[in-house]
Amino acid sequence: xxxxxxxxxxxxxxxxxxxxxxxxxxxxxxxxxxxxxxxxxxxxxxxxxxxxxxxxxxxxxxxxxxxxxxxxxxxxxxxxxxxxxxxxxxxxxxxxxxxxxxxxxxxxxxxxxxxx
Amino acid sequence: xxxxxxxxxxxxxxxxxxxxxxxxxxxxxxxxxxxxxxxxxxxxxxxxxxxxxxxxxxxxxxxxxxxxxxxxxxxxxxxxxxxxxxxxxxxxxxxxxxxxxxxxxxxxxxxxxx
Numbered sequence: 001x002x003x004x005x006x007x008x009x010x011x012x013x014x015x016x017x018x019x020x021x022x023x024x025x026x027x028x029x030x031x032x033x034x035x036x037x038x039x040x041x042x043x044x045x046x047x048x049x050x051x052x053x054x055x056x057x058x059x060x061x062x063x064x065x066x067x068x069x070x071x072x073x074x075x076x077x078x079x080x081x082x083x084x085x086x087x088x089x090x091x092x093x094x095x096x097x098x099x100x101x102x103x104x105x106x107x108x109x110x111x112x113x114x115x116x
Numbered sequence: 117x118x119x120x121x122x123x124x125x126x127x128x129x130x131x132x133x134x135x136x137x138x139x140x141x142x143x144x145x146x147x148x149x150x151x152x153x154x155x156x157x158x159x160x161x162x163x164x165x166x167x168x169x170x171x172x173x174x175x176x177x178x179x180x181x182x183x184x185x186x187x188x189x190x191x192x193x194x195x196x197x198x199x200x201x202x203x204x205x206x207x208x209x210x211x212x213x214x215x216x217x218x219x220x221x222x223x224x225x226x227x228x229x230x
Contacts, residue, residue, distance in 0.1 A: 004158075036221075043120075043207060043223040044159070090158055103149050103161025103175060104219070 002027040002093045006107035013081050014115045021076040021110050023091030032094035033074040034104065035065055039087045047089075050074065061085070086114045118142070120210050120222035121190075128228045135195040135202070137225045141210030148191045149219060150183060153205040165191060198229045 003026045013019050025031055032051050036044040048059025055067040065076045074091060088111050092104040121140040129135050141148050146167050151159040164172040165185035176183065180198075185191040195202055205226045209219040 006158075041223075043122075044209075044221040046220075092159075103151070103164055103172065104159075105161065106151075106158035108156070108158045 002031060002095060002105045004091050004093050004105055004107035006089075006091055006110050008110045009108070010111045010113065012113040012115055015083055016080050019076075019078045019081045019085070019112070021089050021091075021112070023074045023076065023107060024072050025074060025091070025093045026072065027093055027095065029095075030069070033065075033067060034092040034094065035059065035063070035074075035076045036090045036092060036106075037061075037087045038090065038109075044090065047076070081112075081114055083114045083116070086112055088112070120145075120208055120220050122206075122208050122222035122225050124225060125223065126226050126228070128230060129198050130230055131199060132197050135198050135227055135229075137193040137195075137206050137208075137227070138190040139193070139208030139210075139222060140190040141208075142212075142220055145210035145212045145220075147211040147213065148185050149209040149211070150191075150193050151207045151209065153207060153224070155204075159207060162193075195227075198227075200229050203227055203229045 005024045007022050034049045035047040037047050038044050047063045048057050050057050050067045058064050063078050067074050088109045090109045091107045094104045123138050148165045150162040153159045161175040163176050163183045168187050180196045182194045205224045207224045208222045211219045
């Protein structure tokens, strides 16, 4: 069974500074990987996803993530954060075997706080 | 094209009552997933449905919980005889494909059991 670990429960970053949120996964084959963002009281919005090919994927709102098979990681990055980026961020893995029809497995999330 | 619509957004039930949560997928989507989010936790997969079929319910509690996705109308997640531990946010996601690779999430229903 797959699993996802987001080691940082909270991260505080100054506005304009760079950001990296960590995500480690466990899955036997090449997984489907996702990053979602959740604003308070809202649903989840997909930031980006990785299925295959180029290991550096670009997403919305200036985010990118890099798949590193050797480290079983899929860290999310942004070169310069904005106050509106304050939210909860979830990494998720989907099983590629079986056509990826199973539900996603989510990490517990990282709460991002932006300091002015 | 409206997104995934869930209603109600907030639901309060007394212990022992029934909770019915509705999810209307995006237009053209015939695959629905339900997830539960407990406080300070990530989302946990509950069930995956296609029209008139339950494909995977491995994440559903064995008792009191059921889900359906009829030919017409929204998908329904039903919780009978609710207990305080059922208090959570319940999210629905829909996809146009047979995989979860393009799932879009609704805004969730926040269930509070008092």
